[in-house]
């Protein structure tokens with residue numbers, strides 16, 4: 001991914017297409033506002049993983065994994081080895097239950113912890129659906145750790161300061177909302 005000086009921030013993103021997260025985005029002027037749990041709609045989950053070019057046996061890392069849906073689809077439908085990190089205990093329990101019910105414990109797991117304290121160096125694809133301030137803080141960690149060829153797919157909120165390789169505008173995310181996906185390649 002190419003690091004640029006420019007701030008690739010889209011006003012549309014801040015005002016948000018995903019209604020719930022955009023409410024948080026508005027109050028996010030409070031720079032340290034943590035991203036709330038707002039699940040990515042299922043059709044977008046699949047689109048994010050396809051957009052990131054996730055392949056069988058590749059390693060997927062979802063930073064802030066919520067109910068585990070990205071981790072589960074990555075393992076179950078894409079044949080990836082997948083890991084999520086989530087700091088909300090209830091969501092960790094829920095996502096681990098869902099992984100168990102899907103019978104994919106060998107390929108998918110959830111770390112209970114802070115996404116800023118993880119090792120992303122094995123990742124082939126990292127997915128993020130976070131707020132701009134969180135993306136800003138995560139960016140230097142990814143720059144230090146990601147291997148060549150790794151991809152980052154950002155849902156609706158870009159990684160400011162990186163120039164996306166490609167963007168994908170989704171007119172209807174399944175709930176009548178539009179959103180943009182951003183793909184970055186290391």
Ligand SMILES: C[S@@+](CC[C@H](N)C(=O)[O-])C[C@H]1O[C@@H](n2cnc3c(N)ncnc32)[C@H](O)[C@@H]1O
Nearest residue numbers: 036037038039040064065066086087114115129
């Ligand atoms: C917008 S939700 C996205 C959930 C999931 N990735 C998806 O796309 O459906 C963001 C998630 O990040 C989690 N999160 C926010 N800050 C975090 C942090 N510092 N460490 C771990 N998880 C965090 C929140 O609890 C929430 O579940």
